[in-house]
Amino acid sequence: MPKTDRIAALKDEITTWRRDFHSNPELLYDVHRTAGIVAEKLASFGCDEVVTGIGRTGVVGVIRGRSSGSGKVIGLRADMDALPIEEETNLPYRSKVSGKMHACGHDGHTAMLLGAARYLAETRDFDGTVVLLFQPAEEGGGGARAMIDDGVMDRFGVQEVYGMHNMPGLPVGSFALRPGPLMAAADRFRIRVEGKGGHAAKPNETIDTLLVSTHIVTALQSIVSRNADPLESAVVSVTAFKAGEAFNVIPQTAELMGTVRTLTPELRDLCETRLKEIVTTIARAFGATATVEYERGYPVTRNHAAQTEFAAGIAAKVAAGAGAVDLEVPPTMGAEDFSFMLEARPGAFIFMGNGDSAGLHHPAYDFNDEAIPVGVGYWATLVETAMPAN
Protein backbone atom coordinates (compact mmCIF):
# COMPACT_ATOMS: atom_id res chain seq x y z
CA MET A 1 0.00 0.00 0.00
CA PRO A 2 1.44 3.45 -0.87
CA LYS A 3 2.58 5.45 2.13
CA THR A 4 -0.11 8.12 2.03
CA ASP A 5 -2.84 5.45 1.80
CA ARG A 6 -1.41 3.52 4.74
CA ILE A 7 -1.16 6.67 6.83
CA ALA A 8 -4.68 7.73 5.85
CA ALA A 9 -5.89 4.29 6.94
CA LEU A 10 -4.34 4.84 10.38
CA LYS A 11 -5.99 8.21 10.90
CA ASP A 12 -9.10 7.02 12.75
CA GLU A 13 -7.11 4.92 15.16
CA ILE A 14 -4.62 7.72 15.84
CA THR A 15 -7.56 10.07 16.40
CA THR A 16 -8.90 7.70 19.04
CA TRP A 17 -5.55 7.74 20.85
CA ARG A 18 -5.40 11.54 20.59
CA ARG A 19 -8.85 11.99 22.10
CA ASP A 20 -8.07 9.56 24.89
CA PHE A 21 -4.98 11.61 25.78
CA HIS A 22 -7.12 14.74 25.57
CA SER A 23 -9.64 13.36 28.06
CA ASN A 24 -6.91 12.37 30.49
CA PRO A 25 -4.47 15.30 30.72
CA GLU A 26 -1.47 15.12 33.03
CA LEU A 27 0.92 17.86 34.11
CA LEU A 28 4.70 18.27 33.98
CA TYR A 29 6.52 15.07 35.03
CA ASP A 30 3.34 13.49 36.34
CA VAL A 31 2.51 11.92 32.96
CA HIS A 32 2.42 8.33 34.22
CA ARG A 33 -0.74 7.29 32.42
CA THR A 34 0.28 8.87 29.13
CA ALA A 35 3.83 7.52 29.29
CA GLY A 36 2.48 4.08 30.17
CA ILE A 37 0.23 4.02 27.12
CA VAL A 38 3.04 5.30 24.90
CA ALA A 39 5.42 2.57 26.11
CA GLU A 40 2.78 -0.13 25.75
CA LYS A 41 1.90 0.91 22.22
CA LEU A 42 5.54 1.20 21.14
CA ALA A 43 6.13 -2.34 22.37
CA SER A 44 3.00 -3.61 20.63
CA PHE A 45 4.14 -2.06 17.33
CA GLY A 46 7.31 -4.15 17.55
CA CYS A 47 9.82 -1.40 18.35
CA ASP A 48 13.30 -2.87 18.79
CA GLU A 49 13.74 -1.16 22.16
CA VAL A 50 11.34 0.63 24.51
CA VAL A 51 12.86 2.34 27.51
CA THR A 52 10.88 4.18 30.19
CA GLY A 53 11.95 6.45 33.02
CA ILE A 54 14.39 8.60 31.04
CA GLY A 55 14.19 12.15 32.37
CA ARG A 56 11.92 10.79 35.11
CA THR A 57 8.86 9.93 32.98
CA GLY A 58 10.20 10.20 29.43
CA VAL A 59 9.87 7.25 27.05
CA VAL A 60 12.19 6.26 24.22
CA GLY A 61 11.37 3.88 21.38
CA VAL A 62 13.95 2.59 18.92
CA ILE A 63 13.09 1.32 15.44
CA ARG A 64 15.79 -0.05 13.20
CA GLY A 65 15.27 0.04 9.45
CA ARG A 66 15.39 -2.91 7.11
CA SER A 67 19.11 -2.30 7.18
CA SER A 68 21.19 -0.03 9.34
CA GLY A 69 24.32 -0.01 7.22
CA SER A 70 24.15 3.76 6.86
CA GLY A 71 24.90 4.08 10.57
CA LYS A 72 22.53 7.04 10.69
CA VAL A 73 20.43 7.68 13.80
CA ILE A 74 17.67 10.27 13.78
CA GLY A 75 15.71 11.44 16.82
CA LEU A 76 12.06 12.54 16.56
CA ARG A 77 10.51 14.25 19.56
CA ALA A 78 6.99 14.68 20.92
CA ASP A 79 5.86 16.25 24.22
CA MET A 80 3.27 14.55 26.44
CA ASP A 81 2.23 17.07 29.12
CA ALA A 82 -0.88 19.26 29.46
CA LEU A 83 -1.55 22.60 31.17
CA PRO A 84 -3.17 23.74 34.43
CA ILE A 85 -6.18 25.25 32.61
CA GLU A 86 -9.88 24.55 33.06
CA GLU A 87 -11.20 23.40 29.69
CA GLU A 88 -14.05 25.43 28.26
CA THR A 89 -15.33 23.26 25.45
CA ASN A 90 -18.27 20.88 25.11
CA LEU A 91 -16.33 18.30 23.16
CA PRO A 92 -17.41 14.71 23.80
CA TYR A 93 -13.79 13.95 24.71
CA ARG A 94 -13.23 17.05 26.84
CA SER A 95 -10.88 16.85 29.82
CA LYS A 96 -12.11 14.58 32.59
CA VAL A 97 -9.74 16.22 35.04
CA SER A 98 -10.81 19.50 36.56
CA GLY A 99 -8.17 22.21 36.17
CA LYS A 100 -6.07 20.30 33.65
CA MET A 101 -6.26 20.48 29.89
CA HIS A 102 -4.37 19.66 26.71
CA ALA A 103 -4.43 23.30 25.57
CA CYS A 104 -1.14 23.17 23.66
CA GLY A 105 -1.87 20.17 21.47
CA HIS A 106 0.69 17.86 23.03
CA ASP A 107 -2.04 15.18 22.90
CA GLY A 108 -1.85 15.52 19.11
CA HIS A 109 1.96 15.57 19.05
CA THR A 110 2.14 12.36 21.10
CA ALA A 111 -0.53 10.61 19.03
CA MET A 112 1.10 11.59 15.73
CA LEU A 113 4.54 10.35 16.77
CA LEU A 114 2.93 7.11 17.93
CA GLY A 115 1.24 6.86 14.53
CA ALA A 116 4.58 7.40 12.81
CA ALA A 117 6.11 4.72 15.07
CA ARG A 118 3.44 2.28 14.05
CA TYR A 119 3.96 3.00 10.35
CA LEU A 120 7.77 2.91 10.57
CA ALA A 121 7.85 -0.29 12.64
CA GLU A 122 5.54 -1.92 10.12
CA THR A 123 7.30 -0.80 6.92
CA ARG A 124 10.93 -0.29 8.01
CA ASP A 125 11.57 1.15 4.60
CA PHE A 126 14.76 2.95 5.61
CA ASP A 127 18.45 2.32 6.21
CA GLY A 128 19.32 3.48 9.71
CA THR A 129 17.75 3.90 13.13
CA VAL A 130 14.90 6.08 14.40
CA VAL A 131 14.84 7.11 18.05
CA LEU A 132 11.42 8.31 19.23
CA LEU A 133 11.70 10.74 22.11
CA PHE A 134 8.53 11.22 24.17
CA GLN A 135 9.28 13.87 26.74
CA PRO A 136 7.46 15.01 29.88
CA ALA A 137 7.28 18.55 31.28
CA GLU A 138 7.58 20.74 28.20
CA GLU A 139 5.38 23.38 29.84
CA GLY A 140 7.96 24.96 32.11
CA GLY A 141 9.50 21.84 33.62
CA GLY A 142 12.49 21.31 31.33
CA GLY A 143 11.65 17.70 30.51
CA ALA A 144 13.88 17.75 27.41
CA ARG A 145 16.81 18.86 29.52
CA ALA A 146 16.04 16.10 32.04
CA MET A 147 16.17 13.49 29.27
CA ILE A 148 19.44 14.93 27.94
CA ASP A 149 20.88 14.99 31.48
CA ASP A 150 19.95 11.31 31.69
CA GLY A 151 22.18 10.77 28.66
CA VAL A 152 19.48 10.09 26.08
CA MET A 153 21.46 11.50 23.13
CA ASP A 154 24.63 9.49 23.76
CA ARG A 155 22.92 6.35 24.96
CA PHE A 156 20.91 5.98 21.76
CA GLY A 157 23.53 7.56 19.51
CA VAL A 158 21.18 10.29 18.26
CA GLN A 159 22.89 12.32 15.52
CA GLU A 160 20.13 14.75 14.53
CA VAL A 161 16.84 15.76 16.18
CA TYR A 162 13.57 17.01 14.79
CA GLY A 163 10.58 18.50 16.57
CA MET A 164 7.13 19.73 15.55
CA HIS A 165 4.46 21.98 17.05
CA ASN A 166 0.96 22.63 15.81
CA MET A 167 0.13 26.24 15.00
CA PRO A 168 -3.37 27.72 15.23
CA GLY A 169 -4.08 30.17 12.42
CA LEU A 170 -1.88 28.29 9.95
CA PRO A 171 -4.02 26.24 7.52
CA VAL A 172 -4.05 22.46 7.95
CA GLY A 173 -1.52 21.00 5.53
CA SER A 174 0.77 24.02 5.77
CA PHE A 175 4.10 24.33 7.55
CA ALA A 176 6.24 27.21 8.74
CA LEU A 177 9.84 27.38 9.91
CA ARG A 178 13.01 29.38 9.55
CA PRO A 179 16.73 28.78 9.97
CA GLY A 180 18.31 30.35 13.06
CA PRO A 181 16.29 31.63 16.03
CA LEU A 182 12.66 30.48 15.83
CA MET A 183 11.58 30.92 19.43
CA ALA A 184 12.92 32.98 22.30
CA ALA A 185 14.96 32.29 25.38
CA ALA A 186 12.69 32.76 28.39
CA ASP A 187 14.18 33.88 31.70
CA ARG A 188 12.43 34.96 34.86
CA PHE A 189 13.35 37.39 37.59
CA ARG A 190 12.22 38.20 41.10
CA ILE A 191 13.25 41.51 42.64
CA ARG A 192 12.98 42.23 46.36
CA VAL A 193 13.25 45.86 47.38
CA GLU A 194 13.68 46.85 50.99
CA GLY A 195 13.34 50.44 52.19
CA LYS A 196 12.14 51.72 55.51
CA GLY A 197 8.47 51.45 56.29
CA GLY A 198 6.58 53.96 58.33
CA HIS A 199 3.67 56.37 58.63
CA ALA A 200 2.45 57.69 55.31
CA ALA A 201 2.10 61.14 56.89
CA LYS A 202 5.81 61.22 57.70
CA PRO A 203 7.46 60.17 54.42
CA ASN A 204 10.62 61.99 55.44
CA GLU A 205 11.16 59.36 58.11
CA THR A 206 10.87 56.51 55.64
CA ILE A 207 12.56 55.17 52.56
CA ASP A 208 9.57 54.71 50.32
CA THR A 209 9.95 51.22 48.89
CA LEU A 210 7.00 51.71 46.61
CA LEU A 211 8.42 54.85 45.01
CA VAL A 212 11.78 53.13 44.54
CA SER A 213 10.08 50.16 42.92
CA THR A 214 8.12 52.28 40.46
CA HIS A 215 11.38 53.92 39.36
CA ILE A 216 12.81 50.45 38.86
CA VAL A 217 9.85 49.38 36.73
CA THR A 218 10.17 52.49 34.59
CA ALA A 219 13.94 52.24 34.20
CA LEU A 220 13.75 48.56 33.19
CA GLN A 221 11.92 49.72 30.05
CA SER A 222 15.16 51.37 28.94
CA ILE A 223 16.87 47.99 28.46
CA VAL A 224 14.87 47.26 25.33
CA SER A 225 14.52 50.87 24.16
CA ARG A 226 18.08 52.12 24.88
CA ASN A 227 20.46 49.18 25.39
CA ALA A 228 19.28 46.56 22.90
CA ASP A 229 20.13 46.89 19.21
CA PRO A 230 16.92 48.26 17.66
CA LEU A 231 17.18 45.67 14.87
CA GLU A 232 17.06 42.83 17.38
CA SER A 233 14.13 41.60 19.45
CA ALA A 234 13.84 41.55 23.22
CA VAL A 235 11.07 41.71 25.79
CA VAL A 236 11.41 42.81 29.40
CA SER A 237 8.05 42.57 31.14
CA VAL A 238 7.36 43.23 34.81
CA THR A 239 4.33 41.09 35.47
CA ALA A 240 3.82 41.32 39.22
CA PHE A 241 4.21 44.18 41.71
CA LYS A 242 3.42 43.42 45.32
CA ALA A 243 3.73 46.16 47.94
CA GLY A 244 1.67 47.65 50.73
CA GLU A 245 -1.72 46.90 52.22
CA ALA A 246 -2.99 50.11 53.84
CA PHE A 247 -3.92 53.71 52.97
CA ASN A 248 -1.62 55.18 55.56
CA VAL A 249 1.44 52.96 55.66
CA ILE A 250 4.55 53.18 53.53
CA PRO A 251 5.56 49.56 53.04
CA GLN A 252 8.87 48.19 54.19
CA THR A 253 9.27 45.79 51.26
CA ALA A 254 8.14 45.27 47.71
CA GLU A 255 8.44 42.38 45.34
CA LEU A 256 8.48 42.53 41.56
CA MET A 257 8.43 39.60 39.15
CA GLY A 258 8.68 39.31 35.42
CA THR A 259 10.11 37.71 32.30
CA VAL A 260 12.87 38.45 29.81
CA ARG A 261 12.67 37.10 26.25
CA THR A 262 15.52 37.28 23.76
CA LEU A 263 16.57 35.68 20.48
CA THR A 264 20.37 35.72 20.79
CA PRO A 265 22.78 34.68 23.57
CA GLU A 266 24.45 38.11 23.41
CA LEU A 267 21.22 39.98 23.98
CA ARG A 268 20.28 37.53 26.70
CA ASP A 269 23.51 38.33 28.56
CA LEU A 270 23.01 42.05 28.02
CA CYS A 271 19.46 42.01 29.41
CA GLU A 272 20.50 40.08 32.51
CA THR A 273 23.47 42.35 33.20
CA ARG A 274 21.54 45.58 32.67
CA LEU A 275 18.57 44.39 34.71
CA LYS A 276 20.78 43.67 37.72
CA GLU A 277 22.66 46.97 37.35
CA ILE A 278 19.50 49.03 37.06
CA VAL A 279 17.78 47.40 40.00
CA THR A 280 20.66 47.66 42.44
CA THR A 281 21.82 51.14 41.49
CA ILE A 282 18.36 52.67 41.51
CA ALA A 283 17.65 51.16 44.90
CA ARG A 284 20.97 52.52 46.17
CA ALA A 285 20.22 55.99 44.78
CA PHE A 286 17.16 56.13 47.03
CA GLY A 287 18.88 54.61 50.04
CA ALA A 288 17.06 51.30 49.69
CA THR A 289 18.48 47.86 48.97
CA ALA A 290 17.40 45.38 46.33
CA THR A 291 18.20 41.82 45.45
CA VAL A 292 17.62 40.14 42.11
CA GLU A 293 17.02 36.44 41.59
CA TYR A 294 17.53 35.86 37.89
CA GLU A 295 16.70 32.40 36.66
CA ARG A 296 17.59 31.32 33.16
CA GLY A 297 14.83 29.20 31.64
CA TYR A 298 14.62 27.68 28.17
CA PRO A 299 17.33 28.85 25.75
CA VAL A 300 16.72 30.17 22.24
CA THR A 301 15.17 27.57 19.93
CA ARG A 302 17.74 27.86 17.18
CA ASN A 303 17.26 25.84 14.01
CA HIS A 304 20.40 24.56 12.32
CA ALA A 305 20.77 25.65 8.70
CA ALA A 306 21.31 22.31 6.92
CA GLN A 307 18.63 20.43 8.89
CA THR A 308 16.16 23.29 8.41
CA GLU A 309 16.66 23.20 4.68
CA PHE A 310 16.15 19.44 4.75
CA ALA A 311 13.01 19.73 6.94
CA ALA A 312 11.61 22.39 4.61
CA GLY A 313 12.05 20.02 1.68
CA ILE A 314 10.16 17.29 3.55
CA ALA A 315 7.41 19.74 4.48
CA ALA A 316 7.12 20.79 0.84
CA LYS A 317 6.60 17.16 -0.21
CA VAL A 318 3.94 16.58 2.44
CA ALA A 319 2.25 19.95 1.94
CA ALA A 320 1.99 19.54 -1.82
CA GLY A 321 -1.61 20.06 -2.77
CA ALA A 322 -2.78 20.51 0.81
CA GLY A 323 -0.93 23.65 1.81
CA ALA A 324 2.21 25.70 1.64
CA VAL A 325 5.56 25.99 3.39
CA ASP A 326 6.62 29.35 4.83
CA LEU A 327 10.41 29.30 5.04
CA GLU A 328 10.72 32.71 6.64
CA VAL A 329 8.16 32.69 9.43
CA PRO A 330 8.98 35.47 11.90
CA PRO A 331 10.34 34.21 15.23
CA THR A 332 7.96 34.20 18.18
CA MET A 333 8.89 35.38 21.68
CA GLY A 334 7.36 32.23 23.17
CA ALA A 335 9.78 29.55 24.34
CA GLU A 336 10.18 25.82 23.71
CA ASP A 337 11.87 23.06 25.63
CA PHE A 338 13.05 21.51 22.35
CA SER A 339 15.68 24.27 22.41
CA PHE A 340 17.77 22.05 24.73
CA MET A 341 17.71 19.26 22.15
CA LEU A 342 18.82 21.70 19.45
CA GLU A 343 21.71 22.73 21.69
CA ALA A 344 22.66 19.07 22.10
CA ARG A 345 22.33 18.01 18.46
CA PRO A 346 21.78 19.65 15.06
CA GLY A 347 18.16 19.62 13.97
CA ALA A 348 15.06 21.63 13.15
CA PHE A 349 11.76 22.56 14.75
CA ILE A 350 8.76 23.13 12.51
CA PHE A 351 5.27 24.57 12.93
CA MET A 352 2.38 22.62 11.39
CA GLY A 353 -1.01 24.18 10.65
CA ASN A 354 -3.83 23.58 13.13
CA GLY A 355 -6.34 25.54 11.05
CA ASP A 356 -8.72 28.11 12.41
CA SER A 357 -8.70 26.99 16.07
CA ALA A 358 -8.52 28.88 19.35
CA GLY A 359 -4.97 29.87 20.26
CA LEU A 360 -2.46 27.80 22.17
CA HIS A 361 -3.08 27.83 25.94
CA HIS A 362 -6.65 29.08 25.41
CA PRO A 363 -9.40 27.19 27.31
CA ALA A 364 -11.30 26.59 24.05
CA TYR A 365 -8.27 25.27 22.14
CA ASP A 366 -8.42 21.82 20.54
CA PHE A 367 -5.89 19.96 18.43
CA ASN A 368 -7.19 19.52 14.88
CA ASP A 369 -7.44 15.83 14.03
CA GLU A 370 -7.47 16.65 10.31
CA ALA A 371 -3.78 17.50 10.75
CA ILE A 372 -2.92 13.98 11.90
CA PRO A 373 -2.08 12.53 8.45
CA VAL A 374 -0.01 15.64 7.71
CA GLY A 375 2.08 15.27 10.85
CA VAL A 376 2.49 11.51 10.53
CA GLY A 377 3.33 11.96 6.85
CA TYR A 378 5.99 14.50 7.78
CA TRP A 379 7.67 12.12 10.23
CA ALA A 380 7.51 9.12 7.91
CA THR A 381 8.77 11.06 4.89
CA LEU A 382 11.53 12.63 6.94
CA VAL A 383 12.85 9.23 8.05
CA GLU A 384 12.57 7.60 4.62
CA THR A 385 14.24 10.56 2.92
CA ALA A 386 17.04 11.09 5.45
CA MET A 387 17.93 7.40 5.49
CA PRO A 388 16.81 5.97 2.13
CA ALA A 389 16.59 2.19 1.89
CA ASN A 390 18.77 0.63 -0.75
Ligand SMILES: [Zn+2]
Ligand atom coordinates in the same frame (compact mmCIF):
# COMPACT_ATOMS: atom_id res chain seq x y z
ZN1 LIG B 1 2.41 25.31 25.47
Ligand SMILES: [Zn+2]
Ligand atom coordinates in the same frame (compact mmCIF):
# COMPACT_ATOMS: atom_id res chain seq x y z
ZN1 LIG C 1 3.36 23.23 23.30
